[in-house]
Amino acid sequence: MRFARFSLAALIFCAHAALAADPDWPPETYDPQPAEADLLLPMPCGGAMAFRRVNVPSGGMLGDYRVTLGSHEAERGYAEYRRVAWLAGAFAGEKGEGDRHYFIGKYEVTAMQLAALSGACPDSGNADLELPAVEISWAEAVLFAERYSEWLLKSAPDLVPTRDGSVGFLRLPTEDEWEFAARGGTKVGPAEFSAKTFAPAGNLDESVVHDGNSYRELNLIGTLKPNPLGIHDILGNAAELTLDPFRLNAISHQFGQAGGFVARGGSFRTRPADISAAHREEYPPVDKHGIRRQNTTGFRLVLTAPALPSRDSIEAAQKAWQALAVDPNSKAEPGGPKLAEEQADPVKEARALAEAAPSDEMKRRLENLSFVIAESIRTRNQERERAARELLSNAVFAARRVMDNIAILTRWTELVKATEDPTRRARYQQNLDKDRQVYRFNLGYYLDRLTTIAESYDDIALVTQARVLTVEYNDRALTTLPSITDDVLKQLTLMRSQGSAAKAPIEKSLAAMVAKEGR
Secondary structure, three states: OOOOOOOHHHHHHHHHHOOOOOOOOOHHHOOOOOOOOOEEEEEHHHEEEEEEEEEOOOOOOOOOEEEEEOEOOOOOHHHHEOEEEEEOOOEEEOOEEEEEEEEEEOOOOEHHHHHHOOOOOOOOOOHHHHOEOOOOOHHHHHHHHHHHHHHHHHHOHHHOOEEOOEEOEEEOOOHHHHHHHHHOHHHOOHHHHOOOOOOOOOOHHHOOEOOOOOOOOOOOOOOOOOOOOOOOOOOEOOEEEEEEEOOOEOOOOEOOOOOOEEEEOOOOOOOHHHOOOOOEEEEOOEEOOEEOOOOOEEOOOEEEOOOOOOHHHHHHHHHHHHHHOOOOOOOOOOOOOOOOOOOOOHHHHHHHHHHOOOOHHHHHHHHHHHHHHHHHHHHHHHHHHHHHHHHHHHHHHHHHHHHHHHHHHHHHHHHHHHOOOHHHHHHHHHHHHHHHHHHHHHHHHHHHHHHHHHHHOOHHHHHHHHHHHHHHHHHOOOOOHHHHHHHHHHHHHHHHHHHHHHHHHHHHHHHHHHHHOOO
16 A cells, blocks of 8 residues: 655645656556446546446435434433434436436545646656545645536536536535445445445455554555445545534534534554444634645545526425424415414414514414424425335235245145145145244235225335335345335235235235246
8 A cells, every 4th residue: 555755735836846757547546446336537638537437316406314423322422422314415317306416436536637627737646646636635636627617518518417407517426325325325224324334344454544554644546345336445545624513412413503514433653442334523723833634635626516406496496484383284275374263284274373463472473383383294205205104115015925925835835736746745735834834924015004004105206215215225236126115006906996905916916926927
């Protein structure tokens, strides 16, 4: 492993002093461990920067994805305790809104990449320039992202993902974007996501440059294994600046004072015991020496897009916002509130009363009440959507178990028919009878799940959550489950229309699903 020998200023000076003989950088300087689905964006001087896609499954204009970030450990709870966050991707994939995503730098920004946007072309043969760019201020990192976005817009606009015709741009990641990607996003299950690090127990050295294996020096990018999303050095090596101001944790919320900025992930000087996806430190923009610069702190970028890229998106956001606080069971008619008639929607009723209030104080309090009611309904709706997704996922796995039972029963039945030896046939029949009992139990459990879901949720809510599950399943390489999810939705329609009479056609459908898999 190579390590830092110069300050950032010296590295940039060297880059400006020596033009590369060949302006095209060797691929190992910007993507030393190439992988499928890398997004490579060009840079000046024939360079490039690699990005990885981060899926954030969600549905609708204001649909977002709930995650729990932080750590359950109390020792650093004041800064790192568990908290709920909501994310949404900027870009929509081919499958629409449920397939939303953003991109994050595959590696930390290197001194060579920094220099390429700072003046003359850097010497692509200088291995020290392949180190992460450190000793950089937060403002300089933000300025680099702005300059790179501007250069891409002028030089390679067709290569940058767009949203509703608006070109994407680069910036520092938010804390939530950074930690979601650091933990592995939807590439891992909930248990792995909540783990201290993505590295298996005892194998931290294979993926993280820390105080125990770095020789207390910065290392070249991409020398170790990536995390489940294919991202390198997101823990350790250089701590990474984020877009957000630092706030303390007050358990129920982030503390009100916004301090310096946040550096995440620890560095090559962080002890192995302190390496964590929840690790965060305050990075004030200045200290007693002036502008804050540390040889342990660098950054990586995210590629995202405007939240409101077009007039159509503004109108869609307005409609989606108005629907957030609507009770799905409400029969309220559209239109503005009128005092002359009661509103079935409690938010509209409170707003109607506020409009007719005889005093400013009463109007203020009623408007505040409408906000509290709207917030409560929105929270309940979010929890209801999450419960629908969990129930649907439970039904999908239950269907998978029943399908496995059917395949086993088919095999035992074939053996009973094909075996002439009475003793073996009796043993096979005994196994068949035993597994038939298991099948009946699992089928009953599955039908119970379908009944509960059909009684609790309509097709629109379930289709939306099915899109989210499809992204999660594909990311975790559970490739058979998306098609099973589609079949479960069809069987839910049968259950909703036929009730208990749907058992026979559902069994037939499950058998057809097994046959389709060729088992």
